[in-house]
Amino acid sequence: GENQEPDPIYRFRSYLRIKTAHPNPDYAAAVNHLASYAATIPALRTRTLYLTSPEKPLLLVTWPGSDPSLPAILLNSHLDSVPAEPSKWTHDPFGGHVSEDDGKIFGRGAQDDKSIGMQYLEAIRNLIADSDYAPARTVHVSYVPDEEIGGSDGMGEFARSEEFGKLNVGFVLDEFRVFYADRSPWNLVIRAVGLPGHGSTMHDHSAVENLMKSVEVIMKFRENSFDLVKAGLAASSEVVSVNPVFLKAGMIMSEAVGGFVMNVQPSEAEAGFDIRMPPMADPEVMRKRIADEWAPSWRNMSYQITEKGPLRDASGRPLMTATDDTNPWWSLFEGGVASAGGKLGKPEILPSTTDARFVRQLGIPCLGFSPMKNTPILLHDHDEFLKEDVYLEGIRVYQHIIRWLSADYGQGRTAEKEGPICNYSLLGG
Numbered sequence: 357g358e359n360q361e362p363d364p365i366y367r368f369r370s371y372l373r374i375k376t377a378h379p380n381p382d383y384a385a386a387v388n389h390l391a392s393y394a395a396t397i398p399a400l401r402t403r404t405l406y407l408t409s410p411e412k413p414l415l416l417v418t419w420p421g422s423d424p425s426l427p428a429i430l431l432n433s434h435l436d437s438v439p440a441e442p443s444k445w446t447h448d449p450f451g452g453h454v455s456e457d458d459g460k461i462f463g464r465g466a467q468d469d470k471s472i473g474m475q476y477l478e479a480i481r482n483l484i485a486d487s488d489y490a491p492a493r494t495v496h497v498s499y500v501p502d503e504e505i506g507g508s509d510g511m512g513e514f515a516r517s518e519e520f521g522k523l524n525v526g527f528v529l530d531e532f533r534v535f536y537a538d539r540s541p542w543n544l545v546i547r548a549v550g551l552p553g554h555g556s557t558m559h560d561h562s563a564v565e566n567l568m569k570s571v572e573v574i575m576k577f578r579e580n581s582f583d584l585v586k587a588g589l590a591a592s593s594e595v596v597s598v599n600p601v602f603l604k605a606g607m608i609m610s611e612a613v614g615g616f617v618m619n620v621q622p623s624e625a626e627a628g629f630d631i632r633m634p635p636m637a638d639p640e641v642m643r644k645r646i647a648d649e650w651a652p653s654w655r656n657m658s659y660q661i662t663e664k665g666p667l668r669d670a671s672g673r674p675l676m677t678a679t680d681d682t683n684p685w686w687s688l689f690e691g692g693v694a695s696a697g698g699k700l701g702k703p704e705i706l707p708s709t710t711d712a713r714f715v716r717q718l719g720i721p722c723l724g725f726s727p728m729k730n731t732p733i734l735l736h737d738h739d740e741f742l743k744e745d746v747y748l749e750g751i752r753v754y755q756h757i758i759r760w761l762s763a764d765y766g767q768g769r770t771a772e773k774e775g776p777i778c779n780y781s782l783l784g785g
């Protein structure tokens with residue numbers, strides 16, 4: 357029962373009970389929960405930043421290292437969650453329910469990403485309590501708002517802030533299992549105008565006809581991308597994806613059957629698409645394709661692209677973090693996972709998008725990682741859960757990773773006995 361459950365599980369369930377779903381995430385309660393727990397660990401300092409508005413706090417927890425001259429590491433997670441449809445769930449998505457028989461902890465955020473947010477703190481607590489470990493590098497833990505809605509008032513703003521610069525961050529860990537890149541979202545809306553007229557006449561160049569021609573061209577492009585994936589020639593995260601997400605046309609008349617006027621051909625029509633651009637995609641080529649083929653002005657089309665986040669860093673390089681020995685942080689991360697007895701899959705590009713793109717844009721290496729062994733991926737899905745034992749095991753994995761990343765392997769300095777000796781200068785010593 358509740359009395360016998362380990363404290364970390366109790367704290368995780370309490371976090372899951374906080375209603376952090378959009379459109380009204382309770383950021384204050386989430387920050388309060390995290391900061392209260394952090395306050396019980398004397399080595400930690402906490403600060404709450406309000407970078408854009410009093411409604412959007414960002415919690416920064418800091419574990420000072422013994423050598424402030426070393427670049428720090430940053431462990432990031434987001435405070436917000438996507439909405440859930442309670443009627444489609446077996447248990448209340450914000451009830452913190454645990455199933456008796458198999459120890460599944462249900463909740464919106466159980467995987468994405470309240471688990472890692474609490475695991476970071478639990479791992480730090482254990483490193484101090486169990487082994488008296490003290491890091492050489494400073495370890496920062498950030499809890500940012502708004503990731504699920506694009507992150508511009510969250511990590512986007514944070515990465516641009518003076519505050520962030522002062523942290524001297526050398527390496528960042530963010531959510532999900534080893535991802536070295538994300539795809540950048542573009543929102544595309546195409547609009548057609550055309551000849552209106554009586555619903556009974558057949559004429560060329562109506563708005564809906566113009567729109568449908570573009571939709572066909574776009575869907576053909578989509579089919580080509582998808583065929584590459586189906587043939588096994590590319591991972592789904594390696595192609596440009598495009599999916600229609602809304603269609604809008606017609607004259608609304610609420611008392612009509614179906615709600616629309618039937619005998620008028622509308623003079624305007626619109627469609628919206630979610631496009632994801634992999635890091636290697638050429639934004640210029642894509643912009644030109646949209647202008648010339650997808651929404652050509654000669655077909656009376658116009659369009660609007662909203663590029664939600666960068667594709668390149670300041671020196672024009674695609675936003676990818678190296679996962680080989682050219683990146684010493686990778687070796688330390690991999691070493692930490694291996695020393696915990698874990699095995700990493702092949703590093704991938706995340707098909708969707710996270711806040712990692714904002715730090716990669718600064719040229720800071722960042723890996724997406726969440727220790728969720730043998731767990732079906734239920735991000736944004738119904739009945740999102742994480743099993744108790746997997747959650748606790750994840751804390752242990754983070755203890756190893758944090759230790760490897762934050763220890764001092766410097767020239768002539770005492771190397772941690774579990775850590776590798778690697779090129780210190782590459783790590784910014």
Ligand SMILES: CSCC[C@H](NC=O)C(=O)O
Nearest residue numbers: 504505506541664708709
């Ligand atoms: C427009 S940025 C949205 C970010 C969001 N992130 C997680 O799901 C995503 O849709 O990938």
Ligand SMILES: [Zn+2]
Nearest residue numbers: 468469503531
């Ligand atoms: Zn997430």
Ligand SMILES: [Zn+2]
Nearest residue numbers: 438468504735
């Ligand atoms: Zn998400």
